[in-house]
Each structure stands twice: as C-alpha cells, then as structure tokens.
Amino acid sequence: MIIGVPKEIKNNEYRVAITPDGVKELCARGNKVYIENNAGLGSGFSNAEYEDMGAEILYSPKELFEKSEIIYKVKELFPEEFDYLKEGQIIFTYIHSNAFREQTDALLEKKVVGIAYEDITDKNNEFPLLKPMSEIAGKGGFLMAVQCVQKINGGNGLMLADVCGVKKAEIVVIGAGNSGLGAAELAASLGNKVTVMDINTVKLERAKEVLPKGVEFLYSNKKNIEDCIKKSDVLINCILWPKHRTDHLITRDMLKLMKPNSLIVDVSCDEGGAIETCRSTSHDNPVYSEGGIIHYCVDNIPSAFSQTATTSLCNATLPYLIEIASKGVRKALCENEHLRRGLTCYDGVLTLEETGLKQKRPYSSPEEVLNIV
Ligand SMILES: NC(=O)c1ccc[n+]([C@@H]2O[C@H](COP(=O)([O-])OP(=O)(O)OC[C@H]3O[C@@H](n4cnc5c(N)ncnc54)[C@H](O)[C@@H]3O)[C@@H](O)[C@H]2O)c1
Numbered sequence: 001m002i003i004g005v006p007k008e009i010k011n012n013e014y015r016v017a018i019t020p021d022g023v024k025e026l027c028a029r030g031n032k033v034y035i036e037n038n039a040g041l042g043s044g045f046s047n048a049e050y051e052d053m054g055a056e057i058l059y060s061p062k063e064l065f066e067k068s069e070i071i072y073k074v075k076e077l078f079p080e081e082f083d084y085l086k087e088g089q090i091i092f093t094y095i096h097s098n099a100f101r102e103q104t105d106a107l108l109e110k111k112v113v114g115i116a117y118e119d120i121t122d123k124n125n126e127f128p129l130l131k132p133m134s135e136i137a138g139k140g141g142f143l144m145a146v147q148c149v150q151k152i153n154g155g156n157g158l159m160l161a162d163v164c165g166v167k168k169a170e171i172v173v174i175g176a177g178n179s180g181l182g183a184a185e186l187a188a189s190l191g192n193k194v195t196v197m198d199i200n201t202v203k204l205e206r207a208k209e210v211l212p213k214g215v216e217f218l219y220s221n222k223k224n225i226e227d228c229i230k231k232s233d234v235l236i237n238c239i240l241w242p243k244h245r246t247d248h249l250i251t252r253d254m255l256k257l258m259k260p261n262s263l264i265v266d267v268s269c270d271e272g273g274a275i276e277t278c279r280s281t282s283h284d285n286p287v288y289s290e291g292g293i294i295h296y297c298v299d300n301i302p303s304a305f306s307q308t309a310t311t312s313l314c315n316a317t318l319p320y321l322i323e324i325a326s327k328g329v330r331k332a333l334c335e336n337e338h339l340r341r342g343l344t345c346y347d348g349v350l351t352l353e354e355t356g357l358k359q360k361r362p363y364s365s366p367e368e369v370l371n372i373v
Contacts, residue, residue, distance in 0.1 A: 001325040002032045004068025006061050007039035010075045012283045014042030014306035015313065017072040017093070020049040022314045027054030031325050034058045034068060043310040065089075072321060074313065082106035090329050092321060094118050097344050098355040104345075111348040113329055117317060119352065120342035129320075129342075131178045132312040133302045138182025138238055140301040141267040142171075145234045148263050148287060148296055155294065156261050158233055162191025169193065172228045174220060174249070174274070175238035176200070176207040179267045183236045188212045195228055225249060230257050236265045241273035248276040255291035262293060269299040333370055340366045 003026060005017050016039045018026075023033050033055040040050060047057045058064045065071060065084030073093035077085075079102065085091070087110060095116035097104045107114045117129035142160075149169075151157035158169050171187040173180045176198040188194045188211055196211070197220040198204050204217045218224045229235060229250065235258070239249070250264075255277065266278045277290045280299045287296050302309035320339055324332045333340045343351045343366040350356055356363030366372075 001069045001328075002034070002067060003070045003072055003321070003325065004034045004058075004064040005036065005039055005055075005072050006064055006081070007036040008042075008074050009078055009080070010300075012303055013075055013300065014303050015074045015310045016040045016043050016045065017074050017310075017314065017317070019043075019311055019314045020045055020053045020055075022318050023050055023053040023055045025318060025322065026325065029322060029326060032056070034064050036061055036064050040310075043306040045307075045310075070321070070325065072317075074310075076100050077103050077106065079106075082110070085110035085112050087111040088113065090115065090324065092117075092317070092324070095344050097350075097352055098358045101359055104350070104355060104359065104361070107345045108348050108350060113346050114344035115320075115324075115329075115333075115339065115342045116344045116352070117342065119344070120320065121338045123338070129313075129316050132316045133309065134178035134238075135182040136305055136309050136312060137267050137301040138179030138184075138236075139186050140305050141179070141236055141238075141265045141296070142183045142186045142234075144286070144296055144298070144301070144304075145171075145236065145263055145265050148265070148294060149234060154261075154287070154289075155263060156233065156259075160187065160190060160192055160234070169233045170195070170231050171234045171236065172197065172232040173236045173238060174198075174225070175240070175268070176203040176217075177238060177240060180236070180238035181207055181210065183238060183265075183267065184211055184215060187234075187236075188215050195232075197224060197228065220249075226254070226257060229254060230259075232262060233259065234263045234265065236267060237275050237278075238267045239274045241268055241270045245273070248272070249274040251276045252291060255293045258293055260292050261289075264293055264295050266295065266297045267301065269297050330370065333366065334372055340370070343369075346370070 035050045035055045037059045070090040090113045092115050122128045146160045149155035149158040169192045171192045171194045173184045173196045184196050195216045197218045199220045278297050281297045286298045346369045349369050350363040351366045
C-alpha cells in the first residue's frame with residue numbers, strides 16, 4: 001500500500017511516526033513510503049536516512065495526503081489538515097476523538113477509516129500503544145523533577161540522587177501503572193527514598209517484583225496519601241483518573257500539608273482531576289506555583305525525548321501498520337479484534353461508543369459497520 005508520513009504540526013511536537021528502520025521494514029514488504037520534507041529532523045532522522053531505506057521525500061503535505069492510502073502519524077489531525085483528507089483513506093495515529101470534536105466532524109464528513117492508537121488493546125485488555133509513551137512520560141517526569149528542584153530553577157535546592165551522609169530525598173509516586181513504574185524505577189535507581197501507592201494490590205505486587213529493594217509500597221487511601229504528601233519532596237501523579245470523577249485525590253486545601261515549595265509532577269495531567277490544582281502546561285513554560293507548591297504539568301512529556309519516543313512508538317505501532325498494509329484494512333479489522341477496538345470511524349459512521357456518548361452523536365459498533373456477525 002502507499003503510506004504517507006506527515007511532519008507533525010502540533011506546537012513543540014518533535015516526534016514522527018516512523019524511523020528509517022521502520023521504512024525499511026515497510027518497503028521490504030512491497031509498500032511505498034512517502035515522508036514529508038524534514039518530518040524526522042526533530043527526532044534526529046534526516047531526509048537522506050529515510051531515502052537510504054527506500055522512502056521518497058515529498059515537499060508539500062497536500063501532495064503527501066493526496067498520494068497516500070494510509071496516513072501514519074503521531075498526534076491528532078489539525079484543521080489545516082482536514083481538507084487534505086479523502087474518502088476511504090486510513091488515518092492511523094493517536095486520534096482522541098472524544099477530546100477534539102472538530103476533528104471528529106472532519107473524519108466523519110470525509111468518510112475516512114480512523115484507527116486510534118490509544119484504543120487498541122492486547123490479550124490482557126491493556127493498551128499496548130499507550131504503554132511505551134507512558135513509560136517515557138514517567139521516566140521523563142522524574143528527569144524533569146531532577147531539574148525543577150534545583151535552586152537555580154526555583155526549587156528547594158535538592159539533588160535527587162544519593163549523597164553520602166545526607167538524608168535521601170523523598171519521592172512519592174501515586175499510581176503503579178506504566179508511567180508510575182517508569183518514574184519509580186529511575187527515582188529508586190538514583191538512591192532516593194521512593195514510595196509507590198496504588199489502589200490495585202495486584203499492581204503493587206507486580207511493582208514490588210520489578211522495582212529495586214528499598215522501595216516502599218503503600219495502599220492508596222486518604223490517610224496514607226496525607227501522610228505521604230507531608231514528607232514528600234517530589235510527588236509524581238501517575239494515576240489514570242476516570243473521566244467521570246469530579247472529586248480530587250489531592251485538593252487545593254491539602255497543599256498546605258506539603259513542604260513549602262516542594263514539587264508536584266502531574267504526569268497524568270488531567271485538569272481538575274486527581275490533583276485539583278493541575279492545569280496543563282507546555283515545554284515552553286512548564287511550571288507554575290500554586291498554594292506555595294511548584295506544579296509541573298506538561299501534557300506531552302515524551303516529545304522532549306523525541307528520538308527515544310519516536311523509536312519506542314514506532315516499535316509498538318509498526319506491526320499493526322504492517323498487518324493493515326498486508327491484508328488490507330477491512331480484512332485486518334475483521335481478523336484482529338484488538339486492532340478493531342481502535343476503530344474510531346468507518347465510512348462516515350462513528351464507531352467509538354465513548355465519543356458517541358460524550359459528544360451526543362449516533363454511533364455503531366465496529367462489528368456492525370464491518371458486518372461481522
Ligand atoms: N504527560 C504526558 O506527557 C503523558 C504521556 C503519556 C501518558 N500520560 C498519562 O499518564 C496517565 C497514566 O498512564 P499509565 O499508562 O501509567 O496508566 P496505567 O493504567 O498503566 O496506570 C494507572 C494506575 O493508577 C492506579 N490508580 C487508579 N486510581 C488510583 C488511586 N486513587 N490511587 C492510586 N492509584 C490509582 C491504577 O490502579 C493503575 O495502576 C494517563 O492519564 C495518561 O494519559 C501522560
């Protein structure tokens with residue numbers, strides 16, 4: 001099939017959907033790959049590296065969309081890209097249709113096949129295309145904390161590493177999922193005092209198996225949270241907060257319990273979610289102070305680690321793209337129930353219940369639109 005990889009246009013987005021190695025895999029299977037001029041530069045990959053692996057560089061995004069049967073991307077589509085879409089085209093990217101209403105309109109009007117990374121599942125009912133970015137967000141969130149607590153950056157002047165004769169810094173990680181494990185692994189490996197909290201005891205047991213000795217594991221309840229935030233120098237929120245919840249785990253009032261000028265890194269970045277005082281920030285202006293506590297709430301942490309993130313994302317998404325390109329999209333969707341879970345829209349019909357309910361739109365199941373009985 002013909003696959004087009006556009007340059008990402010979101011502010012501060014340096015990732016790209018494919019590595020040069022990925023191009024080689026696609027071309028070896030008889031596919032044609034177009035890469036937009038300099039699409040990989042932000043991740044350290046030049047046009048020449050893609051060309052060496054068999055890709056052709058195109059200089060206009062319009063031409064790339066026109067010539068491609070599959071658009072392989074990282075982020076959602078932006079209004080300037082909507083006009084380029086054509087009927088039957090396959091859009092394979094993080095779509096987040098429930099968050100971007102205008103994009104959902106465009107995908108339905110243009111009758112494209114939208115397959116969203118974030119909704120594809122695996123045999124454990126987990127989300128294999130969210131996992132790699134969560135791990136990087138958790139690890140990256142800790143690395144950002146290393147900078148934010150430095151005096152020269154407005155912090156309390158701590159080094160988040162073991163120094164002989166000095167009390168260890170206290171890092172509290174809430175949520176023992178993909179991002180929480182990433183943050184805790186790095187924090188513990190540098191010799192900090194790390195506490196990991198979760199409400200799921202199976203997750204805590206799994207975390208205990210993989211994290212270094214010395215990490216403390218605590219059930220996440222109100223009392224334990226209060227005790228932990230009193231002692232923490234850095235609190236890293238890695239919870240997947242349910243969209244319907246309107247309460248908070250850490251309220252504005254609870255910030256008074258924390259050490260003055262200590263740090264919250266909100267990897268989850270749900271505005272008004274688990275952390276009441278969280279509002280999304282960008283890499284240009286990543287922190288703000290509220291209630292005497294520094295907040296770091298960047299919602300695309302992986303972009304700061306673009307080469308690593310691009311490679312990890314491509315490793316995870318490419319097998320699905322190869323399946324789509326080899327079988328054709330309909331056959332791939334019919335035969336692979338996990339890929340089918342990612343189907344957002346097909347031939348002008350919304351197929352994601354969550355978006356249908358949130359945006360009050362009609363929707364059908366993927367099985368209905370594909371006539372799978
Ligand atoms: N900022 C970024 O750039 C970025 C990048 C990737 C992911 N994320 C976000 O990070 C968040 C976490 O992603 P993940 O893949 O690690 O999720 P995950 O599902 O792997 O882990 C979430 C964990 O939170 C736990 N949890 C739920 N309620 C809790 C509570 N009250 N107390 C303690 N633990 C609780 C769950 O049991 C689970 O173990 C998501 O919101 C995701 O969108 C942010």
